[in-house]
Amino acid sequence: MRVMHKDRVDAIGDQWRRERPDLGDLLAMEVFGRIYRIADAVGNRMEEAYGCFGIGRGEFDVLATLRRSGEPYRLTPKQLAGTLMLTTGGMTGRLDKLEKSGLIAREPDPDDRRSVRARLTPEGRELVDNAVAAGLEVQRAVLGRLSPDDAKLLGNLLRELLDAAR
């Protein structure tokens, strides 16, 4: 591992060590501090990439969930809200906007009159098919800084950490 210059997260750790030496080792703080910052920085880049297609990240997530569910690209707001860790109220708003843009259509569920199905329109499918490739390119560009072996190793460590965080 190449030696790197101190970053902003290191500087925060240094401040705490000076002010509160009793806290002990701060590796945990530094790990999660970097995770927050990476999520934020890459999130902004993704937002930018999706912006080229006229949608935001929230809307992309809805379209992507429908797309990867396979034909006929149809899910209920309830299913979408569960997958995307959102309330149904929040999903109503996202679907409203996507419907207005013509990227999804709402259709009644023939078996349950309480329920609705959100379906990807052909325009929505084409847009999400392009956007997912653009987003992946951004992610690959960032991860590409690591060697293939390091990237794979990182993936495994993160899988274990996510399991612990749940």
Next chain:
Amino acid sequence: MRVMHKDRVDAIGDQWRRERPDLGDLLAMEVFGRIYRIADAVGNRMEEAYGCFGIGRGEFDVLATLRRSGEPYRLTPKQLAGTLMLTTGGMTGRLDKLEKSGLIAREPDPDDRRSVRARLTPEGRELVDNAVAAGLEVQRAVLGRLSPDDAKLLGNLLRELLDAAR
């Protein structure tokens, strides 16, 4: 590395591989997907930990920035907003709330009448000194799932990745 069961992020990758085999390797998508989810899950846990002290994460961040800046625990809203990646408008709101709770005080800057200084009150300092320890405990509990060597390795990989993401 112990073999682990498939998680939700793996399931998403599997769906994309079925629907869009042309996308190729999805390691990058899975890495950042896990980073988002870890940030979210650990963020919720931290929120809970700080909630015991009657503050949220945003307020904690302000108090912590003042605390680790050292005596006399005094910074301008502008400095705080820069450190916390917030607009000055957002900072006004956080300081309003903290001032109302008696955890910080606003005082005029004697050298620049445009400027204000936010200072930690004794109550604010005591609260943040306890809260930072509680938060660190949460972070250590999650990171503790990894071996000390793996944790250190993860820290180094994330440092490099954050540098790439900037």
Next chain:
DNA sequence: ACTAAGTAGCTTAGTGCTAAGTTATCGCCA
């Protein structure tokens, strides 16, 4: 000294979310 540009904090309008509550519908069980 006077003016123009820049800066600090705050205010306002708009966004996107949650939590709680509403309405319509479903499905179970006496």
Next chain:
DNA sequence: TGGCGATAACTTAGCACTAAGCTACTTAGT
């Protein structure tokens, strides 16, 4: 068959943020 709890989508109120713009003040240029 009738009634009751559960459920789906939506609505509303409130929250925390951003972007843009305001006011008061400072600083640099002449």
